[in-house]
Amino acid sequence: MSETLQTTTTTTITATATATATATATATATATASASDADLLAQTVTAVRTAGSALRERFGEVVRYQTREELMRALAANDDTALDILRPRLTRLRPDAGWVEDELDGGALPPGEWWVVDPAEGNVNHLHALPEWAVTATLVRENQPVLTVVHLPLTGETYTALSGAGAHLDGRPLRVSQTANLDLSIVATSQARPDEDEEVVRRVGSSITAMLFDALVVRTAVPATLHLVNVAAGRTDVFWQFAGARADLLPGALLVLEAGGRISDAEGRPWTPQSDSFLAAAPGVHVEAASTLSR
Secondary structure (H helix, E strand, C coil): CCHHHHHHCCCCCCCHHHHHHHHHHHHHHHHHHHHHHHHHHHHHHHHHHHHHHHHCCCCCCCEEECHHHHHHHHHHHHHHHHHHHHHHHHHHCCCCEEEEECCCCCCCCCCCCCCCCCCCCCHHHHHHHCCCCEEEEEEECCCEEEEEEEECCCCEEEEEECCCCCCEEHHHHHHHHCEEEEEEEHHCCCCCCCCCHHHHHHHHHHHHHHHHCCEEEEEECCCCCHHHHHHHHHCEEEEEHHHHHHHHHHHHHHHHHCCCEEEEEECCCCCCCCCCEEEECCCCHHHHHHHHHHC
């Protein structure tokens, strides 16, 4: 073998070995991160279920209030019950992650990891002895939801999603519906928060009217997350909302995406936490739903 050929061959082998080592290291790092997030999801499930048990013990009688101040105190009592369990446990799992203080906040988060938690999603329903409420926790990394847990204490159901690994209900895979016609679809919307401005309220009313013409059935209720788990599970076909908070939308957005659904704003454009509207739908009716909401 000539010296030139030998040098070229040696260089090629070295480059190939380096590329193989780099690819192996990248794959190993990715697998390790995925395994770490999977372990984190399991521990988050435990924390959220424990908080749900505490709220279930407070459920049953209608909590009466005469003023907005009394209502806010009752809501805060439920939140604090769950947060006293969730915050220390989730902080131990991710000590460097930030914590979103206000569950009604919207918009983008600063860089890094953040816990977005709704300690009593549908809190007002809990106070009125209505069953539609949940406990949610979502880990956001660089403004992308990585994992989420939605626990319904009254039924014992736990919905989970891990980015790239699917959505599940108590370990069973979830898939959105195969519906391809909006006029055969069950659709739903929710009120984002109390005291919305007049423009948002009128937009909500107009959208409900449009869907009443185009869809099979229109459901309106709070909270948003429970509508979104229904879309992820294929029970309903479309959910939309104007305005909205991160804690309302991030858990369900990840569940729907991982169950094969589509997420956008109400006009079909890419959705971000800064968007002023939100649409989640089965793929077969997403375009039609966006068209209805854009009228």
